[in-house]
Amino acid sequence: MEQLWSPWRSQYLQRGAEAHEACFLCTAASAQEPSIDMLVVARFASTMVVMNRYPYNAGHLLVAPVDHLGDLALLDRSIANELMETTQTALRVVHRVLSPHGCNVGINLGVDAGAGVPDHLHVHIVPRWRGDTNFMPVLADVRMVGTRLEELWHSYVEAFRLVAEQS
Ligand SMILES: [Zn+2]
Numbered sequence: 001m002e003q004l005w006s007p008w009r010s011q012y013l014q015r016g017a018e019a020h021e022a023c024f025l026c027t028a029a030s031a032q033e034p035s036i037d038m039l040v041v042a043r044f045a046s047t048m049v050v051m052n053r054y055p056y057n058a059g060h061l062l063v064a065p066v067d068h069l070g071d072l073a074l075l076d077r078s079i080a081n082e083l084m085e086t087t088q089t090a091l092r093v094v095h096r097v098l099s100p101h102g103c104n105v106g107i108n109l110g111v112d113a114g115a116g117v118p119d120h121l122h123v124h125i126v127p128r129w130r131g132d133t134n135f136m137p138v139l140a141d142v143r144m145v146g147t148r149l150e151e152l153w154h155s156y157v158e159a160f161r162l163v164a165e166q167s
Helices: 002-015 024-029 077-098 132-142 147-166
Strands: 040-043 047-051 061-065 102-107 123-128
Touching: 024 047, 024 061, 040 077, 040 147, 047 077, 047 147, 061 077, 077 102, 077 123, 077 147
Parallel strands: none
Antiparallel strands: 040 047, 047 061, 061 123, 102 123
């Protein structure tokens, strides 16, 4: 775990204050439907799924409440339930699109726990492939921008539609 989490932690530190200026999740929430500009791949009643623009690994997703809520312990029960349901759906989508060998699913609460946006709760879903730890720092530098990110956005949006139809 330490090896996995180190690259993105340093990434957040490098990004510095600019990451905290505006809440990108609230900006994403302003999109009522999938948006390639804001990397929103799915939108539900109280939650949404957004691609991480600075992925720790290929296909990294964030599942978050639509509202600017940071306290998991005090999160409204119905939103908490939807957050978990959406996380489950997102995992099915990740497996359909990328077929990873595993996934890290986790929430960082507070800056000292590694949260880049501590006031807007979000669940990280990081797809993992056998032996990927060694090249993750390289991926973090490349930051999977441009075409690949757009391609993946389209695949994710389509997969969310298909998975939603099945459930
Ligand atoms: Zn927010």
